[in-house]
Amino acid sequence: MGFIAKLLQQRSNLREPGDWLIEALIGGAETHAGKNVSEEEAMKYSAVYACVRVLAETVASLPLKVYERDGDAKYADNEHYLYHLLHTKPNPHTTSFGWREGAMAHLGLWGNAYAEKQFDGGGRVKALWPMHPARVKPYISERNGEKFYEVNVDPQNRWEEGNRRALPAERVLHIPGLSMNGIEGISPIAVARQAIGVGLAAEEFGARYFGSGTNIGGFVKHPEQLSDKAEASLRKSLEQYQGLSKSHRVMLLEEGMEFQSVGIPPEDSQFLETREFQVREIARIYHIPPHMIADLSDATYSNIEEQSLEFVVHTIRPWLVRWEQAINTSLFGATDRGRHFAEFSVDGLLRGDIESRYNAYATARQWGWMSANDVRQLENQNPLPDDQGDIYLVPMNMVPADMVEEEEPETEEQQARYRHTLKLRSASNRHRIANSYEGIIEDAADRIVKRETRAVRRAARKHLGERAMDTWEKWLSDFYNEFPDYIERQMNGPLEGLAEIIAEATADEVGADEPADLEEFRAKYAETLTVRHTNSSRGQIEDVVATAMDEEEDVIAALDERMDEWEERRPRKVAANESVQASNAFARTAFAAYGVTKLRWAAIGGDTCEFCQEMDGKVVGIEQNFLDRDDELDAEGREGNENINVFRPISHPPLHQFCVCQIIPD
Numbered sequence: 001m002g003f004i005a006k007l008l009q010q011r012s013n014l015r016e017p018g019d020w021l022i023e024a025l026i027g028g029a030e031t032h033a034g035k036n037v038s039e040e041e042a043m044k045y046s047a048v049y050a051c052v053r054v055l056a057e058t059v060a061s062l063p064l065k066v067y068e069r070d071g072d073a074k075y076a077d078n079e080h081y082l083y084h085l086l087h088t089k090p091n092p093h094t095t096s097f098g099w100r101e102g103a104m105a106h107l108g109l110w111g112n113a114y115a116e117k118q119f120d121g122g123g124r125v126k127a128l129w130p131m132h133p134a135r136v137k138p139y140i141s142e143r144n145g146e147k148f149y150e151v152n153v154d155p156q157n158r159w160e161e162g163n164r165r166a167l168p169a170e171r172v173l174h175i176p177g178l179s180m181n182g183i184e185g186i187s188p189i190a191v192a193r194q195a196i197g198v199g200l201a202a203e204e205f206g207a208r209y210f211g212s213g214t215n216i217g218g219f220v221k222h223p224e225q226l227s228d229k230a231e232a233s234l235r236k237s238l239e240q241y242q243g244l245s246k247s248h249r250v251m252l253l254e255e256g257m258e259f260q261s262v263g264i265p266p267e268d269s270q271f272l273e274t275r276e277f278q279v280r281e282i283a284r285i286y287h288i289p290p291h292m293i294a295d296l297s298d299a300t301y302s303n304i305e306e307q308s309l310e311f312v313v314h315t316i317r318p319w320l321v322r323w324e325q326a327i328n329t330s331l332f333g334a335t336d337r338g339r340h341f342a343e344f345s346v347d348g349l350l351r352g353d354i355e356s357r358y359n360a361y362a363t364a365r366q367w368g369w370m371s372a373n374d375v376r377q378l379e380n381q382n383p384l385p386d387d388q389g390d391i392y393l394v395p396m397n398m399v400p401a402d403m404v405e406e407e408e409p410e411t412e413e414q415q416a417r418y419r420h421t422l423k424l425r426s427a428s429n430r431h432r433i434a435n436s437y438e439g440i441i442e443d444a445a446d447r448i449v450k451r452e453t454r455a456v457r458r459a460a461r462k463h464l465g466e467r468a469m470d471t472w473e474k475w476l477s478d479f480y481n482e483f484p485d486y487i488e489r490q491m492n493g494p495l496e497g498l499a500e501i502i503a504e505a506t507a508d509e510v511g512a513d514e515p516a517d518l519e520e521f522r523a524k525y526a527e528t529l530t531v532r533h534t535n536s537s538r539g540q541i542e543d544v545v546a547t548a549m550d551e552e553e554d555v556i557a558a559l560d561e562r563m564d565e566w567e568e569r570r571p572r573k574v575a576a577n578e579s580v581q582a583s584n585a586f587a588r589t590a591f592a593a594y595g596v597t598k599l600r601w602a603a604i605g606g607d608t609c610e611f612c613q614e615m616d617g618k619v620v621g622i623e624q625n626f627l628d629r630d631d632e633l634d635a636e637g638r639e640g641n642e643n644i645n646v647f648r649p650i651s652h653p654p655l656h657q658f659c660v661c662q663i664i665p666d
């Protein structure tokens with residue numbers, strides 16, 4: 001017997017799920033309607049069964065994914081050890097759907113769902129074994145104030161001293177429903193016992209009424225006293241009207257006999273109305289729209305759609321929050337809890353009809369916050385090949401009010417000033433375009449950095465943990481020989497979209513008939529960006545490793561610190577720089593294609609630094625650089641008194657990090 005199995009036997013005696021799932025032999029309280037209502041008995045009432053089934057199947061069918069948090073962004077992490085546990089199989093005998101369906105049924109009936117956690121040798125959860133809520137009682141220890149779960153392991157569910165085992169809270173996943181004490185949820189059946197009792201009583205009354213035999217509901221009155229023989233003959237004649245199959249026959253009377261009705265017919269006692277009301281009463285308790293349990297008496301097409309949305313928002317969502325918070329606080333370890341979390345996806349439940357969805361997609365696509373592949377993913381379709389679907393559109397027909405053209409002035413000096421103003425406005429428009437693509441580039445940079453840091457962390461633990469420098473250096477070389485392909489795939493979409501729009505914008509600025517073809521230059525730019533990124537990454541990694549070894553520090557810890565810094569700051573820095581860098585590079589190439597011979601540096605925005613203001617208005621030939629290598633911008637008289645030393649030729653902005661300057665044709 002393995003260590004975990006022995007531990008489970010010693011502490012909980014719940015090694016086999018068959019022992020856990022034996023139906024609890026508990027009784028319920030008797031109601032005023034005369035029905036004994038327990039959780040199991042309540043499931044025999046069709047309305048309760050339907051409500052619990054709707055909740056259980058809905059929660060079980062929703063995708064439950066594990067995500068990794070990165071700032072305000074999140075990314076699905078299918079490699080996390082809990083992903084398989086939650087998404088596929090929580091234990092060797094149960095699917096994720098089956099486990100969640102059963103647990104949600106427990107919540108709908110008992111108000112609590114429990115599962116015992118099984119751990120691997122590293123202390124991570126490797127299996128979840130469901131426990132019947134009738135066999136579990138949570139309590140707070142008076143000795144140390146900690147939470148424990150008392151579990152009854154007796155097959156007959158006898159709560160005797162020798163049949164109970166105590167599990168500490170860290171060994172139990174507990175999802176409570178509505179709670180009054182914060183320790184355990186209350187049973188909806190216990191709270192609604194009277195309403196359910198009325199429904200069960202009405203159901204039994206109907207069954208007994210239709211199965212009672214004679215549906216005459218009265219007696220026969222004879223004007224004289226009957227002899228024994230006559231009475232026997234009369235009884236025999238009345239037998240032809242007894243039984244469900246003989247109901248509603250016409251009764252023939254003779255010798256002056258009269259039929260007298262007794263009792264109250266079901267219609268007069270509002271029997272049917274009572275049954276209908278009780279169905280709605282149960283639906284009200286579980287907050288289920290009546291049409292979802294086949295009560296269509298007041299349903300219309302329009303209110304069914306609205307009720308379905310309300311079901312997601314007001315019924316299912318609170319249950320999902322309970323699930324998510326219980327899973328995130330109970331299953332993830334301390335090191336994972338801040339970065340990883342589980343979350344249900346309700347997008348499928350919120351999908352409207354096809355026309356509504358497509359109209360919404362069209363709006364999102366046209367206004368630039370969804371790509372074609374984003375739409376295809378929501379429609380469960382494969383992405384377009386070669387990153388064609390990763391391009392985001394930006395509307396060009398909307399401009400700020402201050403960019404509306406004024407009447408053209410008359411004098412030559414006014415006209416020159418006016419043309420310059422229009423050029424600045426065009427540059428401001430390109431700046432806004434670049435700014436709109438900054439978030440898209442940051443998303444791509446996020447994916448790049450995330451894959452990069454994960455790979456580096458894994459390789460560092462594998463090779464540097466054993467001080468295997470030869471294999472580490474080989475891995476580093478191999479990785480950064482292959483990684484550029486991934487960088488280009490992620491960046492191609494944003495760069496293609498940005499190049500296309502910059503080409504159109506610059507064509508409008510100079511009055512060109514057609515936008516310039518920037519595809520060849522864009523491809524070269526992507527290659528250059530890739531080289532800059534990989535050279536910077538590899539250089540930083542080698543420096544961190546060499547420094548840590550020289551100073552006899554923990555190499556893996558030093559690398560982890562640098563990877564944390566990359567994940568926190570690098571995507572933002574890449575996006576801020578590349579959006580301006582690429583937009584100006586594309587504009588410069590386009591202007592050259594249109595025949596522009598001179599370019600002017602334009603400081604955009606009112607919060608530009610003094611260095612950018614010094615560059616503002618500088619004019620150079622289109623093949624020249626605004627600043628050459630080893631040039632220096634003097635900081636004399638400026639705050640900080642630090643000069644800018646130029647280490648590479650600058651043919652267009654940015655001048656420095658987070659610079660937003662643009663170039664305009666002169």
